[in-house]
Amino acid sequence: MKRTTSVIRRAVLAAAAVALAAGCTAQAADPGGAGASPSTGATTAAPTGTASPSDSATSSPSDSPTGSPSDSPTTDGKPPSPSASPSTSASASKALMADGDESEQVRELQARLRQLGHFDRAPTGFYGTMTAASVTAFQKKQGLPGTGSVDGTTWQRLLAGSKKPTADELKPSTTNKLDTPDARCMTGRVLCISKESRTLAWMIDGRVVSSMDVRFGSENTPTREGTFSVGWKARKWTSTIYHTPMPYAMFFSGGQAVHYSADFAARGYNGASHGCVNVRDRAKLSALFDQVKVGDKVVVHW
Numbered sequence: 001m002k003r004t005t006s007v008i009r010r011a012v013l014a015a016a017a018v019a020l021a022a023g024c025t026a027q028a029a030d031p032g033g034a035g036a037s038p039s040t041g042a043t044t045a046a047p048t049g050t051a052s053p054s055d056s057a058t059s060s061p062s063d064s065p066t067g068s069p070s071d072s073p074t075t076d077g078k079p080p081s082p083s084a085s086p087s088t089s090a091s092a093s094k095a096l097m098a099d100g101d102e103s104e105q106v107r108e109l110q111a112r113l114r115q116l117g118h119f120d121r122a123p124t125g126f127y128g129t130m131t132a133a134s135v136t137a138f139q140k141k142q143g144l145p146g147t148g149s150v151d152g153t154t155w156q157r158l159l160a161g162s163k164k165p166t167a168d169e170l171k172p173s174t175t176n177k178l179d180t181p182d183a184r185c186m187t188g189r190v191l192c193i194s195k196e197s198r199t200l201a202w203m204i205d206g207r208v209v210s211s212m213d214v215r216f217g218s219e220n221t222p223t224r225e226g227t228f229s230v231g232w233k234a235r236k237w238t239s240t241i242y243h244t245p246m247p248y249a250m251f252f253s254g255g256q257a258v259h260y261s262a263d264f265a266a267r268g269y270n271g272a273s274h275g276c277v278n279v280r281d282r283a284k285l286s287a288l289f290d291q292v293k294v295g296d297k298v299v300v301h302w
Contacts, residue, residue, distance in 0.1 A: 098149040101127040102270075109150060111165035112158050113138060120177065122213060123170055124268035176213050181206075182301040184227055190297045191250070191258060193277055195225070198269075200258065200277065202288055209291075212284045215264050217275035224275070228252040228298040235289065242274060247282070248289040252298040260285050 185192035261278035
């Protein structure tokens with residue numbers, strides 16, 4: 001009895017060993033290779049078993065039917081390196097502000113450049129040739145390429161080297177520097193108006209009492225130059241030709257007058273008058289209007 005049981009046990013173990021060996025061979029073998037047979041257990045195990053060597057060579061967790069290796073996570077689960085993206089270096093040199101732009105950020109740019117001595121006029125919010133030249137000067141001083149446009153690096157350097165502009169720095173009432181007064185302005189009571197510095201200086205006997213920024217007519221409607229006198233004044237006046245308000249008007253040459261301009265206050269030097277001398281500081285002009293008398297001299301010069 002014991003002998004019969006021993007024989008049966010050895011037969012069972014032998015059959016199990018053969019079955020186990022056939023199973024391992026099926027997972028590692030090529031289903032289409034020699035030794036494979038539709039009738040064996042190897043072919044039924046292959047569709048759900050381990051992929052064949054040829055399959056594993058062409059498949060990986062990072063592959064995608066519609067993507068590419070750079071679009072997918074790496075095999076360690078981390079995102080691709082930033083250097084793999086072509087937009088990384090481009091973002092550093094992308095222009096944030098350039099010639100022709102107009103915004104409050106441009107106004108801040110100009111105010112910060114002015115703090116550092118690179119911009120000597122009132123911030124206007126308009127990025128023109130003067131702003132571009134100022135940016136270039138700043139870039140060269142910082143050892144940056146002098147492009148004249150503000151990229152991310154230039155802006156960060158400027159922020160680090162200047163302070164946040166105050167309201168008065170962003171929109172100052174009088175910012176242009178006075179030039180040397182014309183000789184005709186050195187005696188008596190004179191509205192001394194310089195086209196070179198774009199300023200009006202109220203002078204009495206050679207002394208500057210007050211000053212303010214001004215703008216002039218365009219090439220087609222120029223402000224006349226020469227020596228004149230205030231012919232008449234009007235605190236409230238509307239142009240009979242252009243039908244626009246001309247508060248605190250002091251007429252000195254026909255229809256040309258010194259007066260407040262809301263457009264000048266809003267747009268700065270982006271616009272021009274029809275020949276008048278525009279002032280953008282209403283409070284200063286109001287005080288000046290009360291001081292100037294009919295008959296006082298007016299000198300418009302370069």
